Amino acid sequence: MTQKNTIAVLGGGSFGTAIANIIAGNGHDTRQWMRNADKAAKCQEARENSFYLPGVPLHENVQVTSDLQAAVQDCEIVFVAIPSSSFREVVRLSAPSLQENCILVSTTKGIEPGGFKFMSNVLHEEVPGARVGVLSGPNFAKEIVANHYTATVVASEQEDVCRTIQQVLHSDTFRVYSSEDVFGVELAGSLKNIYAIVTGMAAAIGVGQNTNSLLITRSLAEMMRFADALGADPMSLIGLAGVGDLILTCSSDLSRNYRVGYMVGQGKPLEQAIADIGQVAEGVNTVKLIKHKADELGVYMPLVSAIHAILFEKCPIPEVIKGLMSGAQTFDVAYSVKN
Numbered sequence: 001m002t003q004k005n006t007i008a009v010l011g012g013g014s015f016g017t018a019i020a021n022i023i024a025g026n027g028h029d030t031r032q033w034m035r036n037a038d039k040a041a042k043c044q045e046a047r048e049n050s051f052y053l054p055g056v057p058l059h060e061n062v063q064v065t066s067d068l069q070a071a072v073q074d075c076e077i078v079f080v081a082i083p084s085s086s087f088r089e090v091v092r093l094s095a096p097s098l099q100e101n102c103i104l105v106s107t108t109k110g111i112e113p114g115g116f117k118f119m120s121n122v123l124h125e126e127v128p129g130a131r132v133g134v135l136s137g138p139n140f141a142k143e144i145v146a147n148h149y150t151a152t153v154v155a156s157e158q159e160d161v162c163r164t165i166q167q168v169l170h171s172d173t174f175r176v177y178s179s180e181d182v183f184g185v186e187l188a189g190s191l192k193n194i195y196a197i198v199t200g201m202a203a204a205i206g207v208g209q210n211t212n213s214l215l216i217t218r219s220l221a222e223m224m225r226f227a228d229a230l231g232a233d234p235m236s237l238i239g240l241a242g243v244g245d246l247i248l249t250c251s252s253d254l255s256r257n258y259r260v261g262y263m264v265g266q267g268k269p270l271e272q273a274i275a276d277i278g279q280v281a282e283g284v285n286t287v288k289l290i291k292h293k294a295d296e297l298g299v300y301m302p303l304v305s306a307i308h309a310i311l312f313e314k315c316p317i318p319e320v321i322k323g324l325m326s327g328a329q330t331f332d333v334a335y336s337v338k339n
């Protein structure tokens with residue numbers, strides 16, 4: 001029998017709601033914070049987040065509130081499921097009411113705009129001395145709440161943080177693997193969004209399975225090259241947070257990033273595609289940041305350059321594909337366990 005905790009989830013979107021339901025289902029007192037008071041009241045009253053996960057009952061142990069300080073007060077653990085663009089602002093506002101020694105876990109798969117900081121960096125900066133973890137893996141919120149068998153990864157430099165989060169989230173349908181490589185896991189979760197846009201676009205122009213397989217595999221090669229250049233362990237990219245999430249989001253229109261790519265592939269302007277999704281697609285901002293970093297470091301990332309050219313440089317898709325197909329034919333596998 002695991003200990004009963006008081007746990008907050010910051011974020012009223014689909015993933016925050018899915019995580020809150022898992023925690024509550026394991027018997028913990030769960031508070032879900034959302035910024036919009038009307039939405040919070042409706043969710044609390046109707047026992048359903050009809051805005052992001054319609055038709056899914058909220059577990060009775062979930063209390064929804066728009067009062068941030070009340071949400072985090074006395075919590076042993078706080079999950080932060082806020083888009084990267086607002087993540088720092090929310091953590092900063094909550095900081096004064098956080099219990100000393102509480103565990104902070106980011107579920108956000110993105111990089112802060114205007115710099116190159118991951119959410120674990122933001123948590124450490126805003127709450128010095130915090131015990132920090134990150135959660136990432138092939139985890140569509142809709143499938144989690146439908147109880148499809150799912151696994152994820154918690155990464156932390158502190159082993160007891162991983163163990164606690166594993167206990168809090170483990171259920172009959174949800175498994176949590178651990179990792180010490182916070183940077184590798186965050187990098188994986190952020191990078192895969194870019195390639196979900198690429199494969200979504202490819203699907204829209206009618207490519208076959210050969211092409212999809214080519215794209216996913218070469219995406220992984222780029223991800224590993226980039227991780228290596230940044231001093232992360234490329235091998236972390238072959239776990240659930242890397243390959244697992246890459247396969248998931250590059251193969252399904254449940255992915256919002258994939259859907260953005262699909263719509264742009266059909267000829268819709270990027271801004272319109274983002275508006276039509278109505279939820280966060282982190283990959284759009286991540287493309288810009290990774291392209292800039294890859295250029296700075298001299299890392300060869302042809303797919304990142306290609307999608308950047310299409311989304312932000314107005315390059316026609318057929319021309320970009322021609323460029324990709326006529327590029328240098330290099331080594332297939334650049335890493336070996338023997339090295």
Ligand SMILES: NC(=O)C1=CN([C@@H]2O[C@H](COP(=O)(O)OP(=O)(O)OC[C@H]3O[C@@H](n4cnc5c(N)ncnc54)[C@H](OP(=O)(O)O)[C@@H]3O)[C@@H](O)[C@H]2O)C=CC1
Pocket residue numbers: 011012013014015016017034035036039051052081082083084086089090107108109110139140141142278279280282
């Ligand atoms: N959905 C999924 O399947 C998964 C998502 N993730 C990651 O989780 C993170 C959150 O995603 P998800 O829940 O899906 O996102 P959604 O788009 O479903 O929801 C975003 C939520 O963030 C809130 N929000 C936006 N801006 C602010 C702000 N300035 N202050 C406070 N709240 C704000 C929105 O509030 P409002 O409604 O008021 O606009 C909404 O509740 C993302 O980084 C995503 O990559 C990870 C795994 C799976």
Ligand SMILES: O=C(CO)COP(=O)(O)O
Pocket residue numbers: 109137138139140141193196245248249254255256257258280281282
């Ligand atoms: O990360 C996800 C599933 O693991 C969700 O992907 P999207 O953000 O593209 O919807």
